[in-house]
Amino acid sequence: MSDTTKDLHSEYMVINMGPSHPVTHGTVKFLLTLEGETIIDMKVDIGYLHRGFEKMCENGTWEQVMPYTDRLNYVSPLINNVGYALAVEKLIGIDVPERCKYIRVIASELARISDHYTNIAASGLELGAFTAFLYFVEARELLWDLIEMLCGARVTANYIRIGGLKNDLPDGFKAKTKEVFKTCRELWADVDKLLTKNRIFIDRVRNVGIMPPEDAIAWGFTGPCLRACGIPYDVRKFHPYLVYDQMDFEIPVGEKGDNFDRYLVRMEEINQSMRIVEQALDQIPSGPINVNMPEYRWQSKDDIGNRIESLIFHFKTVTEGIKPPAGEIYSAVEGANGELGFYLVSDGSGKPYKCRVRPPCFPLTAAMPKMVKGGFIADIVPTFDMINMIGGECDR
Amino acid sequence: MVADLIESVVKILFIFSVNIGFFSPILGWVERKQSALMQDRVGANRADICGFTLIGLFHPIADAIKVLTKEDFVPTGADRLFHTLAPFISLTPAIIAFAVIPFGGQYELFGHRVNLIIADLDVGILFIFAFASLASFGAVLGGWASNNNWSFLGGLRASAQMLSYEVVMGLNIIGVIMVYGTLRLSEIGAMQVNFFNWGIFLQPVGFVLFFTCAIAENKRAPFDVAEAESELVAGYFTEYSGMKFVMFWMGEFLEIVTIAGLVTTMFFGAWHLPFVSDRMLVDFFGFAGPNGASILAILVNVATFFAKVIFFIWLQMTIRWTLPRFRYDQVMRLGWKMFLPIALINIFITGLVLLAK
Amino acid sequence: MGISIEKLKPKRVRKNIELTLWERLYIFEIIRGMHITSMHFFINLIGFVLPPKGKKRRIMTVYYPEEKLTLPIAYRGRPVLVARENGSEKCVACGLCEKICPASAISIVAEERENGERYPSSYTLDMSRCVYCGYCEEVCPKEAIVMSAEYEGLAKRNRNNLRFSKEKLLRSEKSVKDRIEYIRGIYAKCNY
Numbered sequence: 001m002s003d004t005t006k007d008l009h010s011e012y013m014v015i016n017m018g019p020s021h022p023v024t025h026g027t028v029k030f031l032l033t034l035e036g037e038t039i040i041d042m043k044v045d046i047g048y049l050h051r052g053f054e055k056m057c058e059n060g061t062w063e064q065v066m067p068y069t070d071r072l073n074y075v076s077p078l079i080n081n082v083g084y085a086l087a088v089e090k091l092i093g094i095d096v097p098e099r100c101k102y103i104r105v106i107a108s109e110l111a112r113i114s115d116h117y118t119n120i121a122a123s124g125l126e127l128g129a130f131t132a133f134l135y136f137v138e139a140r141e142l143l144w145d146l147i148e149m150l151c152g153a154r155v156t157a158n159y160i161r162i163g164g165l166k167n168d169l170p171d172g173f174k175a176k177t178k179e180v181f182k183t184c185r186e187l188w189a190d191v192d193k194l195l196t197k198n199r200i201f202i203d204r205v206r207n208v209g210i211m212p213p214e215d216a217i218a219w220g221f222t223g224p225c226l227r228a229c230g231i232p233y234d235v236r237k238f239h240p241y242l243v244y245d246q247m248d249f250e251i252p253v254g255e256k257g258d259n260f261d262r263y264l265v266r267m268e269e270i271n272q273s274m275r276i277v278e279q280a281l282d283q284i285p286s287g288p289i290n291v292n293m294p295e296y297r298w299q300s301k302d303d304i305g306n307r308i309e310s311l312i313f314h315f316k317t318v319t320e321g322i323k324p325p326a327g328e329i330y331s332a333v334e335g336a337n338g339e340l341g342f343y344l345v346s347d348g349s350g351k352p353y354k355c356r357v358r359p360p361c362f363p364l365t366a367a368m369p370k371m372v373k374g375g376f377i378a379d380i381v382p383t384f385d386m387i388n389m390i391g392g393e394c395d396r
Numbered sequence: 397m398v399a400d401l402i403e404s405v406v407k408i409l410f411i412f413s414v415n416i417g418f419f420s421p422i423l424g425w426v427e428r429k430q431s432a433l434m435q436d437r438v439g440a441n442r443a444d445i446c447g448f449t450l451i452g453l454f455h456p457i458a459d460a461i462k463v464l465t466k467e468d469f470v471p472t473g474a475d476r477l478f479h480t481l482a483p484f485i486s487l488t489p490a491i492i493a494f495a496v497i498p499f500g501g502q503y504e505l506f507g508h509r510v511n512l513i514i515a516d517l518d519v520g521i522l523f524i525f526a527f528a529s530l531a532s533f534g535a536v537l538g539g540w541a542s543n544n545n546w547s548f549l550g551g552l553r554a555s556a557q558m559l560s561y562e563v564v565m566g567l568n569i570i571g572v573i574m575v576y577g578t579l580r581l582s583e584i585g586a587m588q589v590n591f592f593n594w595g596i597f598l599q600p601v602g603f604v605l606f607f608t609c610a611i612a613e614n615k616r617a618p619f620d621v622a623e624a625e626s627e628l629v630a631g632y633f634t635e636y637s638g639m640k641f642v643m644f645w646m647g648e649f650l651e652i653v654t655i656a657g658l659v660t661t662m663f664f665g666a667w668h669l670p671f672v673s674d675r676m677l678v679d680f681f682g683f684a685g686p687n688g689a690s691i692l693a694i695l696v697n698v699a700t701f702f703a704k705v706i707f708f709i710w711l712q713m714t715i716r717w718t719l720p721r722f723r724y725d726q727v728m729r730l731g732w733k734m735f736l737p738i739a740l741i742n743i744f745i746t747g748l749v750l751l752a753k
Numbered sequence: 754m755g756i757s758i759e760k761l762k763p764k765r766v767r768k769n770i771e772l773t774l775w776e777r778l779y780i781f782e783i784i785r786g787m788h789i790t791s792m793h794f795f796i797n798l799i800g801f802v803l804p805p806k807g808k809k810r811r812i813m814t815v816y817y818p819e820e821k822l823t824l825p826i827a828y829r830g831r832p833v834l835v836a837r838e839n840g841s842e843k844c845v846a847c848g849l850c851e852k853i854c855p856a857s858a859i860s861i862v863a864e865e866r867e868n869g870e871r872y873p874s875s876y877t878l879d880m881s882r883c884v885y886c887g888y889c890e891e892v893c894p895k896e897a898i899v900m901s902a903e904y905e906g907l908a909k910r911n912r913n914n915l916r917f918s919k920e921k922l923l924r925s926e927k928s929v930k931d932r933i934e935y936i937r938g939i940y941a942k943c944n945y
Binding site for chain 1: 761762763764765766767770772775776777778779782783785786789790793813824825827828829847848849852853855884885886887888891892894896900937939940
């Protein structure tokens with residue numbers, strides 16, 4: 001048998017799973033070398049959504065960067081806002097009031113829940129479970145109604161400011177949250193019953209896309225993909241920021257590092273985030289939400305109308321930008337995908353000198369060939385979905 | 397002689413109009429509306445004629461107009477003949493297979509014995525299997541003739557899947573044939589007069605396996621690896637548009653109806669209401685005279701048959717919209733390593749039970 | 754890393770590495786899944802067929818354009834200029850909104866009236882550039898530009914039609930009264 005196969009002229013098929021393909025929903029190009037349906041080699045090409053975020057930041061002032069950060073990870077925009085604001089505040093060296101920290105925690109966790117909903121829904125859709133997709137999209141719509149009530153827009157929130165927030169919690173927010181969470185928990189139970197123990201689904205995601213823990217650390221994994229490998233690293237626990245050290249929540253940890261573990265970790269994280277939001281709403285103190293520093297945070301309209309120094313600082317900060325002291329820092333928050341880091345360099349003027357983003361899904365996408373080599377084309381689908389590569393974040 | 401001819405023509409017209417005229421467009425509407433109701437949304441209901449939307453029933457007409465006005469092309473480098481031939485090969489067996497499915501029993505009408513089945517062949521079931529195997533050519537040719545790597549992969553998967561599941565489907569049927577002792581579908585239907593003679597009680601495992609294998613043969617979810625939308629864009633019919641695309645789709649929908657018809661005939665009592673026989677029906681309608689009684693009995697039985705068919709169509713649609721899809725090698729493993737041994741064991745046990753009687 | 758396990762609180766999510774017997778047999782979980790979707794199907798079907806009182810039907814679809822969403826007061830729609838009772842704009846052409854706009858969508862040409870009041874002789878907001886961030890409303894010292902609740906009428910066939918001039922942007926103060934009250938509530942006493 002092997003003699004005859006040596007005589008047959010066979011060649012590998014090189015096929016392009018290009019940027020416009022139903023599976024590559026972050027616009028990524030995969031160049032696959034196939035033998036039948038087995039993947040021999042794979043090359044990943046990113047950059048199809050590169051918009052020049054870092055260069056744009058150098059042209060605007062520190063405050064003008066905030067709407068741009070919304071568009072980095074566009075399924076959880078509030079977390080990007082919080083990350084950037086925390087980084088600039090660390091550069092300046094100010095600390096925000098307690099109430100502001102609690103509201104920032106609530107905003108981050110709501111964004112994290114909606115990111116996990118989107119990810120699991122998209123995986124269900126691409127594996128063929130259309131109904132699970134629409135149940136989670138329904139839950140995400142309800143969450144977006146909450147965020148719209150909070151800050152005025154569903155996706156491009158632009159809610160956090162350097163030194164505080166845009167506005168306080170609206171009336172009736174706590175009651176509406178309870179109502180929304182009740183429906184969301186019912187839908188979560190529905191999708192859990194549809195997918196988690198279904199052998200068809202388990203066969204698609206189990207033992208597929210395995211990443212051993214040492215390799216995961218070597219590649220730079222963070223977030224749910226690292227926790228699925230068994231390593232309980234979470235920025236909220238190791239380097240607590242805001243008020244996470246006062247919240248009571250658990251970190252879900254997987255066993256083997258395959259796609260099934262990533263799915264289970266994300267499902268459990270939704271529950272833990274809901275716990276955090278409910279605790280925060282119970283514990284939130286009353287008080288101010290902005291720092292009283294006119295050179296860094298815009299003052300109220302009353303003050304601008306009545307006090308001359310507020311007016312002067314208002315005009316100066318709007319036209320020239322706020323002026324953090326010269327220096328550089330790195331500050332990280334726990335994004336929905338992993339550690340979202342901001343490395344800011346300031347030269348003392350109103351515009352950032354450099355604003356570099358550490359995207360959490362960049363190392364994950366880079367590790368794709370290692371995870372799928374030797375598998376089938378059909379294995380790319382759940383692996384790429386569970387990584388949750390967001391084009392806006394990976395390509396900036 | 398003439399009466400036979402009229403009877404055949406009426407039956408053929410009836411089945412044609414029900415299948416192609418009624419079920420094909422309605423199934424498109426059912427798919428949209430049923431999936432919408434399962435997913436908490438409204439579904440498509442905007443197509444209207446003079447302001448009447450009629451809950452979306454005009455959408456199939458809109459689809460037909462759209463499809464007929466689309467450009468009909470053959471991709472460059474593709475084999476013209478096979479590219480055009482593939483949809484026809486896929487569609488024809490689906491239409492023909494309904495010729496041997498009985499939708500009613502035998503009645504006396506105007507002094508003539510009417511048998512509500514278009515062609516009462518004595519190899520009943522095998523006729524359907526023969527034509528189902530011909531349908532697999534359509535998928536293979538469509539995949540190969542498109543000059544596209546993705547279609548090629550889809551065609552490969554389709555060919556292997558359809559061939560394997562035909563083998564297993566054939567083995568599943570042997571249990572039913574052994575129990576009823578005949579290949580003729582009209583006799584199998586007639587034997588299910590007694591409620592406890594229904595196939596579901598005599599061959600439960602056979603029902604589950606046959607239903608699953610038939611869905612796999614039809615390439616519907618969860619077995620739609622050949623046309624998996626997310627992996628292979630659209631699999632073996634990526635390069636089709638317009639009328640040819642619709643022919644592939646219509647073939648799939650008509651096969652859904654055929655499978656529902658087969659399952660009803662073999663396992664669920666064909667056209668019988670439970671505990672009611674043809675004789676009882678004709679006696680019940682005796683007040684209308686002998687011909688009227690026959691006509692009313694025919695109506696009741698045909699309505700029962702199609703009600704059961706509609707139930708199985710609903711069941712297949714629910715399965716499609718609930719379950720994720722298999723991976724290609726898992727489909728093969730399921731067919732050869734799980735279903736084949738179970739089918740053989742089923743035959744063995746059926747034989748033992750029949751011997752013991 | 755110096756963090757105790759009790760503080761870290763990891764939670765194993767994978768209950769069993771190998772499949773249990775219940776999971777191995779496909780059929781039971783499949784029937785459970787189909788039960789869930791059939792429940793949704795029948796509840797929605799009854800809600801459609803019987804006259805809906807809004808309770809049983811769980812359809813999420815909003816039947817636009819016959820049925821429109823009620824937006825919260827915080828919703829950031831299209832920016833509009835506020836007009837006083839005599840029809841002239843409140844804007845004093847200070848240029849703050851022009852400077853803060855992250856998309857550089859606003860262009861102002863300022864002029865002075867005879868009594869010394871400044872006003873914008875031309876105010877162009879390029880709607881194709883606006884990202885609806887709300888910064889212009891936040892920095893305006895005179896409450897002269899607010900984000901209304903309008904989101905319709907923003908699709909044109911010619912890109913030049915999207916550069917809204919001052920006349921197209923003016924709205925009477927009465928029509929945006931609710932929004933002005935809302936921003937007074939959140940920006941007036943900025944709560945620090």
